[in-house]
Amino acid sequence: MNKIFFLRLILASVLGGAIGINRELRAKEAGIRTHFLVSLGSALIMIISQHGFNDVIDLAGYELDPARVAAQVVSGIGFIGAGMIIIQKHTIKGLTSAAGIWTTAGIGLTVGGGLYFVGISATILTLIGFELTTIIFKQIGTKTTAFVVSTTEKEALQEVIQLLRKKHKYLQKYEVSDKMTGDEKVYSATFEVRSNSTRDGTVLLEEIQAIPHVIVEKADFSVGE
Incomplete structure (x- = not known):
């Protein structure tokens, strides 16, 4: 036994x-x-x-x-x-x-x-x-990146959304707001995207920054790790 x-x-x-x-x-x-x-x-x-x-x-x-x-x-x-x-x-x-x-x-x-x-x-x-x-x-993808972009051109913001939708596995959710700054209306959007690695998230942000009139205000690669 x-x-x-x-x-x-x-x-x-x-x-x-x-x-x-x-x-x-x-x-x-x-x-x-x-x-x-x-x-x-x-x-x-x-x-x-x-x-x-x-x-x-x-x-x-x-x-x-x-x-x-x-x-x-x-x-x-x-x-x-x-x-x-x-x-x-x-x-x-x-x-x-x-x-x-x-x-x-x-x-x-x-x-x-x-x-x-x-x-x-x-x-x-x-x-x-x-x-x-x-x-x-x-x-x-297993990593989630949160970032904020701003632009004075509404069409530019639509380009960002279309880019993320084209890469359909990335986009999780987003929120859009606008406010008047002086005589200009500034559009701001907060995105959460999913990627395979921090490098993928960085490459994606570089593609977004390449869109005319779009500024990446903040990016957080630690969300959801």
Whole structure:
């Protein structure tokens, strides 16, 4: 029996480490050591929950719930996940890493409970999910840039909008306003665009600045990172 428990701990560690390697390569908040330990610890707690009280259960008159200790992992892992979630410039970061840790804990519990096929399947699906979404986001862009442009020519502002619409994957939303400055009406627009990298965002701004009568007042490349 001890050999089986040892193999469960090894398998849980390997599966958790596999997810951790993926996150480490992506430079995420939680890497291989965190996922390794979460999966190993979850498997250990599951084994203890199922088999650690056999001597007590054997006593007459005692009835224990074998899942009671393991159930605490589900709620307890939330503290680790919460520590990864931060709010920066009105943007929430770390949700995916927190969800990954939560899933890794579930995989550890599964393997610790002896459901090897389910644990391996969940690991494969998790890795496929991470990689597939990475590929998709590379296609549609993952960085958001906010910038403000101004012009005294309404037609020039329309050119900016048309440029962004032509590059349809970039434009997310925009707001336009106008005000009188002396005898001239100045049109101002705030745009949020999505790009694959900061370099792409910079190139896009250069194209906008090349439009006559358009001035880029402000650009923030850190939005949504």
